[in-house]
Amino acid sequence: xxxxxxxxxxxxxxxxxxxxxxxxxxxxxxxxxxxxxxxxxxxxxxxxxxxxxxxxxxxxxxxxxxxxxxxxxxxxxxxxxxxxxxxxxxxxxxxxxxxxxxxxxxxxxxxxxxxxxxxxxxxxxxxxxxxxxxxxxxxxxxxxxxxx
Amino acid sequence: xxxxxxxxxxxxxxxxxxxxxxxxxxxxxxxxxxxxxxxxxxxxxxxxxxxxxxxxxxxxxxxxxxxxxxxxxxxxxxxxxxxxxxxxxxxxxxxxxxxxxxxxxxxxxxxxxxxxxxxxxxxxxxxxxxxxxxxxxxxxxxxxxxxxxxxxxxxxxxxxxxxxxxxxxxxxxxxxxxxxxxxxxxxxxxxxxxxxxxxxxxxxxxxxxxxxxxx
Numbered sequence: 001x002x003x004x005x006x007x008x009x010x011x012x013x014x015x016x017x018x019x020x021x022x023x024x025x026x027x028x029x030x031x032x033x034x035x036x037x038x039x040x041x042x043x044x045x046x047x048x049x050x051x052x053x054x055x056x057x058x059x060x061x062x063x064x065x066x067x068x069x070x071x072x073x074x075x076x077x078x079x080x081x082x083x084x085x086x087x088x089x090x091x092x093x094x095x096x097x098x099x100x101x102x103x104x105x106x107x108x109x110x111x112x113x114x115x116x117x118x119x120x121x122x123x124x125x126x127x128x129x130x131x132x133x134x135x136x137x138x139x140x141x142x143x144x145x146x147x148x
Numbered sequence: 149x150x151x152x153x154x155x156x157x158x159x160x161x162x163x164x165x166x167x168x169x170x171x172x173x174x175x176x177x178x179x180x181x182x183x184x185x186x187x188x189x190x191x192x193x194x195x196x197x198x199x200x201x202x203x204x205x206x207x208x209x210x211x212x213x214x215x216x217x218x219x220x221x222x223x224x225x226x227x228x229x230x231x232x233x234x235x236x237x238x239x240x241x242x243x244x245x246x247x248x249x250x251x252x253x254x255x256x257x258x259x260x261x262x263x264x265x266x267x268x269x270x271x272x273x274x275x276x277x278x279x280x281x282x283x284x285x286x287x288x289x290x291x292x293x294x295x296x297x298x299x300x301x302x303x304x305x306x307x308x309x310x311x312x313x314x315x316x317x318x319x320x321x322x323x324x325x326x327x328x329x330x331x332x333x334x335x336x337x338x339x340x341x342x343x344x345x346x347x348x349x350x351x352x353x354x355x356x357x358x359x360x361x362x363x
Contacts, residue, residue: 052220054246076196076220081245088250089154100199110231 004065004091006081007072008035009099015069016041029060030072051081051124054088062089066113070096070113075103079111086112149173149195149225150216154241156181163188170204173216192275201233213235219244226256247288252286263287280349281341290346291317293339299359305332305340309322311361312352314342 001024005012008030016026020043030036031050038046040113045057049056051072062068068085070078085091096111098104098118127137151159151173158168169188172195173179178192195216206212212229214222216324219242226240239257242248248260255327264287267280282291300307305316305328318325319332320339325333334340344352357359 052247053244054250074220075223076218079224080220084247084250106196106228110227124157137327 001066002064003067003069003133004060004062004085005069005071006030006047006077008037008041008046008069009071009073011073012069013037013041016044017073020044021081022071027060027065029056045087052084054084057081057084062091065089065091067091067093067095070094072097073099075099077108079103079106079113082107082112084112101104149189149212149214150241151175151178151181152211152215152217153181154212154215155182158215159184159188170209172200195221197230198228198232201225201229206233206235207235211235212239214240216241218316219247223247223251223256224249230256249286249288257285259285260287272315277317280346283346288345289343290349291341291343292349293320293341294353294356296334296338296356296357297338297360298336299357300334301336301338303334303360304330305334306330307360308334308340308342308356312342312344312355313348314344314352317341317343 003024004027005016005077006029007026011148012028016028019026026044027047028041028044029047029049029051033048034055036046047060049058049059062085066145068082068091070081072078075098082094082096085094093114094112095115095117096107096113098107098116101120104116104118107113122139151171153172159171162169163186169190170191171179171182172191172193174192174194176192189204191200193203195214205346206229212226212235214226216222222240222242226238229236239259239260240251242251242258243262245260245263248258250276251258264283267283280290280292283289305319306312308316316328318327318341321335342352
């Protein structure tokens with residue numbers, strides 16, 4: 001499976017290593033030259049580009065990717081990259097990272113997001129779990145998306 | 149949303165025209181650009197944040213303009229205003245020409261600043277080149293004035309549409325503009341104004357600058 005990851009920070013690189021370990025092809029995209037730490041994930045493809053620009057996404061051959069992970073530290077970028085990935089390139093599965101809990105409500109199918117992962121929410125869920133052993137705790141939910 | 153040079157000018161002009169205006173900007177300092185006479189509301193906050201938009205009275209707004217200096221912020225705010233708050237009249241300023249085109253397709257009217265500015269500068273730098281008299285907000289379709297090879301004189305104007313991908317908008321003849329009808333025949337000295345996709349301009353110019361090819 002070919003996976004594109006927007007944002008090569010700690011989160012993006014960790015996901016990349018995990019996926020590569022499971023035998024997938026990974027493309028890491030970041031617009032900051034300093035973020036391109038090629039040695040840290042040597043088996044990934046790297047692309048220095050803005051994931052919100054069409055020219056970059058063309059270059060990334062996003063239409064050939066089965067999954068797009070929008071994992072930058074900027075919610076605006078994650079939403080725009082998700083929208084473009086879904087509407088322009090028909091990426092079947094779009095996973096987006098929520099940085100600020102206040103923006104979480106936007107991460108749904110109207111922005112092309114199939115699955116949103118909110119770090120603050122997961123952490124608060126884990127804390128909840130730690131203090132209330134035995135209860136069922138919601139970590140995150142897979143959104144149901146209408147098949148078109 | 150966005151109280152830079154464009155946003156503040158827009159807000160002041162709208163107020164002068166008798167509209168009620170609320171301005172959103174992340175930076176409170178930016179509101180100084182509005183001047184002392186501005187009576188509208190100013191809200192410091194993120195333009196796509198629900199609470200900020202509610203505070204600005206988005207629920208009662210008839211129109212929303214996203215003119216901050218960030219393409220992503222603008223498109224986020226414009227879509228939230230339209231999809232979540234039902235504001236029908238929404239426009240976003242977008243620098244990146246590629247994205248402007250896509251958002252236009254998604255139904256968000258965009259003003260593609262970079263294309264427009266480049267075009268204006270090109271027109272002043274190369275006055276002999278094709279003069280684009282108008283371009284649509286996405287920069288896809290332009291209105292251009294072209295001159296014809298003499299072999300076109302005496303032909304029906306519709307031959308231009310038949311032989312090229314352009315539409316004839318109007319003709320300037322002896323200093324007067326005229327809308328061609330089915331009987332209009334091209335004359336020497338006519339300036340033809342064509343509506344045309346920008347990327348096809350040079351191909352069409354080439355066709356019209358040469359003797360007519362019979363298809």
